[in-house]
Each structure stands twice: as structure tokens, then as C-alpha cells.
Amino acid sequence: MSLAVASPVRIGKLSIGALGVLALALGTLQSVVEPALPQLQRELGVSPSEGALIGNTLLITGAVITPVAGKLGDRFGGKRVLVWLMAVVSAGGLLASLAPDLPVLLLGQILQGVMVGALPLSFILVRKNLPARESQVAIGVVMALFTGGGMVGTLIAGPLSEKLSWHWMFALPTIAIIATTLVLMRLMPHDPPIASDRIDWPGVALLSGTLLVFMIGLVRVMGDGLPPLAVVALILLVAALATAWVTVERRAASPMVDLRMLAKPAMWHSSVLTLIVTTSFGMVAFLLPQMFAIPADGYGFGLSTTDIGLLLLPGAIAGAVSDSVGGVVARRFGLRAVLVGGAVVTTATAIALASLHTAEWQLVVAKALAAIAAGVASTALLTRAAAAVDTGDTGIATSLLVVTRVIGVALGSQVGGAILDSGADSRTGLPTESAFVTGFVTAGLVAALALLIVPITKIRSTQIRNTQIRNTQNGVQA
Known part of the structure; x- marks a missing residue:
């Protein structure tokens, strides 16, 4: 017997606006570290790989909490x-804004990392309250504003950290988040749970443990380094936790992640390609501010945090725009074309940086091109995955893609930091020019991997539309 299910309640523009402003504030808080990283390394007395840990600590929590x-x-x-x-x-x-030293700052970053989980929750609210086509546009807008927060964070990090202190670049976005959350609580209607199934807590614990050990192991291996035996032990521990998680999910009556959903080509293809795209971009995004800050008496530019922020701004703008149009561009030209184009642009850009890094404009253009390619490709993959699953699985499906995106950026920055550390001058302790060249070439080779994987994914833009139609039909039949 078929039962009619109520259509999505249309939420007003103010509610969408509140979600967008919250995403903007969260993006700001997440991005203030990037231009200020060289300054934080100097004031806290840490190496490039330890500096990468400041940003990646946030990503570790994000990877664990998002699913x-x-x-x-x-x-x-x-x-x-x-x-x-x-x-x-x-x-x-608030803790980061009051931090007196690196350990307290890292603790604040751990708690801030929960912000990454806000994205799939926003997607849940959008899909529950808007029709399919409008929800795709709204998802793009939320992603764009989250990325657009990078523009704000990039701009305010320098003036705040240099004229006041770096503590203020954490305090102001936090105040905005608190205020916007209060507004959202009033404007956004409560969305009822889709299902009343019991939470699969063993699955939650095992997946969280797997991601936590993987991310911490990644940071340690790429940072200070570990003995070979310890690396092998970490790999075995991650494999054991992942195996246990799969076993539990197969037997659970209501698993945290439906492995059949995860096995869909739209999901695992998107995950693999997202990892490649964001790893390459993470390397470029980490290396450029470091090069801007290298003293100008060598191959660097000796720029201040404010100057670095201004030069990174075009890339932040490009990333925000590309995130907002990723889904639309994929529908217009096909996902395969978007992915191939993005891989070609990123590969060419990174390889070109290996020899063309003597002028500021070269690095500015490179950051913008890399941001456009990564933004369009990763957002297109995210919307494809969201459209390929049932509405009740939107949160977990998009969470897994967001986690993959987080892992890719963290992996890229840690690899970049490790390359710079290994190529440091023994006299000055600063990375040599050849270390940056190695980093850029490596980023280009990683991006080129997408060109090998895309041809086997059998991607068609019509698949997205057909899946949307099927999910809509399933939603009105019980």
C-alpha cells in the first residue's frame, strides 16, 4: 500500500542565509591559520612540519567527527x-584565542575541528526542506560561502595578528559563530528524524578509532618521523580497526554506514578522485605561503602575514566561486570533462611552479588555478554522491566525501611539510629552493593520477539526473 509523504517544507531565504553566514564564519575560523602559519612558526618556535600540525590538528578532529x-x-x-x-x-x-603556548593552541584546534561536521548537517537541512533541484543549488551556495570564509580569514589574519596579536584572529570568528548559531536556532525549523533506528555505537567507535589512528599516524610519520617498526605497527592497527568496522557493519541491523551504499560506483569513485584532487591541492596550498615568507635575500619574498594574506586572496575568491558552480558545471559539461580538465590544470600548474616561482604574480596565478580546479572537481563529486543515495543517507554519504576531502588536504600539507624539512639548509634551517621544486613536482604527479582513474569510472551526467528522479519516486512510495 502506498502512502503519501509530505513534500519538503520550503525554508525561507533568511534560513538559508543564516546557514550561509554560519558557513562563512566557520570558513573564516578554519582559514586564518594559513596566511599566519609562518608567523606562528616564528613566534612559537616550531618547524614547518610542526607548523603543518597546527592546521592539521583541526582536520584530524574533522575527519573523526564528520561521519x-x-x-x-x-x-x-x-x-x-x-x-x-x-x-x-x-x-x-575561545580556547585558541586565549592560548599561551602550542599545546593549548592545539587543544583549541582539536575542538574547532568539529566544525567540519557542520557541512553534512547543512546538507541534511537543505535536502529535507527544499526540492531536489533547489537543494543542489543551495548545497553549492553553502559550500561556496564556507570556502568564501577563506577570503575573510585570509584578509583579517594579517592585520589582526600583526596589529593586535594572533589570538584575535581566533576570537572574532568565534564571536560571529556564536551569534549566527543563536539566529539559526530561531529561524531554522526543526527537522524530524528520518528514522528511529538505534544508533550503531560499535560502528561509530570503530570508524572513529580507525580515522583517529590513521590521521595521527599520518601526522607523526610525515612530521617527526617514526622507526620502521612503529610505522608497520600503525599500518597493522589501522587495518585491524578497519576490518573490525567492516565486520560489525555487515552484522548490524541498522549499520552506521550501509556498505552497499559505500560500494556504489558513485561513492567509491568519488572518494578516490576526491582524495587525489585534494591531496595535490593541499600540497600547493601549503607550499605557497611558505615560499612567500622565505627571506628575500635568497629565492623567497620575505613577506609579512598581511602581505601573504592579500596575495592568497585571489585564490580564496577563485575557490569560493568554483565551489559554488561545481555541480552546475558538471551537469552542463559532464563530470568526466570536469575531472579531466581539473586534473590537467592542476598538473600543469604544479609542474610550471617548479621553474616559474621568481615573481609574486606567478604564485598568485598558480594558487587561483589550483583552487578553481580543486573546487569545481571536488564539489561536483560531492553533489554526484549526494544525488546517488537515498535522502535518509545524505548525511553519512556527504560526510564520507567531506572526510575524504579533509584527509586529502591534511595529507598534502603534511607531505609538503616533510619535503621542506628534509630539504632544509643545515646552516640556516630554512628550506632550500630545490625542496620547493620537489614539492611542486610531487603535487603535479599526484594530480596526474586522476587522469589514470577517470577513464575507468564510466561517468555520465545523465546518471545523476536519473538517480534524482528515482530517489524522488521512491520518496513518495512506501
Whole structure:
């Protein structure tokens, strides 16, 4: 017997605007570290690989919490879980703004990392309250504003850290997050849970443990380094946790992640390609500010945090625009064309940087091109995955893609930091020019891997539309 299911309640522009402003504030808080990283390294007395840890600590938490947040949002309602997460993010931002040293700053970054889980929760709210076509546009807007927060963070990091202190670049975005969350609580309607199934807590614990050990192991291996035996032990531990998680999910009556969903080509193809795209971009995004800060008496430019922020701004703008149009461009030209084009642009840009890095404009253009390619490709893959699953799995599906994106950026920056550390001058302790060249070439080779994988994915733009139609039909039949 078929039962009619109520159509999505249309939320007003103010509610979408509140989600967007919150995403903007979160993006700002996440991005203030990038232009200020050389300054933080100097003031805290840490190496490039330790500096990468400042940003990646946030990503570690994000990778762990995001799939959990998406699943809880699917089960308990996106608005409720979003408010919980924003309370933790606010606590982390306030702690970082008061941090007297590196350990306290890292603790603040750990709590702030919960912000990554806000994205799939926003997607849940959008898909529950808007028709399919409008929800795709809204997802792009939220992603664009989150990325656009990078523009704000890039701009304010320098003036705040140089004229006041670096503590203020954490304090102001946190205040905006607190205020916007209060507004969102009032404007956004409560979304009822899609299902009342019991949460698969063993699956939650095992997946979180797997991601946590993987991310911490990644940071340690790429940072200070570990003995070979310890590396092997980490690999075995990650493999054991992942195997246990798969076993639990197969037997669970209501698994955290439906492995059949994960096995869909749209999901695992998107995950692999997202990892490649974001790893390459993460390397470029880490290396450029480091080169800007290298003293000008050598091959660097000796720029201040404010100057670095201004030069990174075009790339932040390009990233915001590309994130907003990724889904639209994929529908217009086909996902395969978008991915191939992005891989070619990123590969050519990174390889060109190996020899063309003597002028500021060269690095500015390179950052913008890399941001455009990565933004369009990763957002197109995200919208494809969201369209390929049932509405009730939107949170967990998009969470897994966001986690993959986070892991890719973290992996790229840690690899970049390790390359710079290994190529440091023994007299000055600064990275040599050849170390940067190695980093740029490596980033280009990573991006080129996408050209080998895309041909086997059998991607068609019509698949997205057909899946949307099928999901809509399934939604009105019980």
C-alpha cells in the first residue's frame, strides 16, 4: 500500500542565509591559520612540519567527527546536532584565542575541528526542506560561502595578528559563530528524524578509532618521523580497526554506514578522485605561503602575514566561486570533462611552479588555478554522491566525501611539510629552493593520477539526473 509523504517544507531565504553566514564564519575560523602559519612558526618556535600540525590538528578532529555528525543528523535531526557541534566549536575558538603556548593552541584546534561536521548537517537541512533541484543549488551556495570564509580569514589574519596579536584572529570568528548559531536556532525549523533506528555505537567507535589512528599516524610519520617498526605497527592497527568496522557493519541491523551504499560506483569513485584532487591541492596550498615568507635575500619574498594574506586572496575568491558552480558545471559539461580538465590544470600548474616561482604574480596565478580546479572537481563529486543515495543517507554519504576531502588536504600539507624539512639548509634551517621544486613536482604527479582513474569510472551526467528522479519516486512510495 502506498502512502503519501509530505513534500519538503520550503525554508525561507533568511534560513538559508543564516546557514550561509554560519558557513562563512566557520570558513573564516578554519582559514586564518594559513596566511599566519609562518608567523606562528616564528613566534612559537616550531618547524614547518610542526607548523603543518597546527592546521592539521583541526582536520584530524574533522575527519573523526564528520561521519558521526552526519549519521547523528540523519537520525536525530540536522538542526539539533548542528547546534551541539557549534557549542563545541565555540569553546575551541575561545580556547585558541586565549592560548599561551602550542599545546593549548592545539587543544583549541582539536575542538574547532568539529566544525567540519557542520557541512553534512547543512546538507541534511537543505535536502529535507527544499526540492531536489533547489537543494543542489543551495548545497553549492553553502559550500561556496564556507570556502568564501577563506577570503575573510585570509584578509583579517594579517592585520589582526600583526596589529593586535594572533589570538584575535581566533576570537572574532568565534564571536560571529556564536551569534549566527543563536539566529539559526530561531529561524531554522526543526527537522524530524528520518528514522528511529538505534544508533550503531560499535560502528561509530570503530570508524572513529580507525580515522583517529590513521590521521595521527599520518601526522607523526610525515612530521617527526617514526622507526620502521612503529610505522608497520600503525599500518597493522589501522587495518585491524578497519576490518573490525567492516565486520560489525555487515552484522548490524541498522549499520552506521550501509556498505552497499559505500560500494556504489558513485561513492567509491568519488572518494578516490576526491582524495587525489585534494591531496595535490593541499600540497600547493601549503607550499605557497611558505615560499612567500622565505627571506628575500635568497629565492623567497620575505613577506609579512598581511602581505601573504592579500596575495592568497585571489585564490580564496577563485575557490569560493568554483565551489559554488561545481555541480552546475558538471551537469552542463559532464563530470568526466570536469575531472579531466581539473586534473590537467592542476598538473600543469604544479609542474610550471617548479621553474616559474621568481615573481609574486606567478604564485598568485598558480594558487587561483589550483583552487578553481580543486573546487569545481571536488564539489561536483560531492553533489554526484549526494544525488546517488537515498535522502535518509545524505548525511553519512556527504560526510564520507567531506572526510575524504579533509584527509586529502591534511595529507598534502603534511607531505609538503616533510619535503621542506628534509630539504632544509643545515646552516640556516630554512628550506632550500630545490625542496620547493620537489614539492611542486610531487603535487603535479599526484594530480596526474586522476587522469589514470577517470577513464575507468564510466561517468555520465545523465546518471545523476536519473538517480534524482528515482530517489524522488521512491520518496513518495512506501
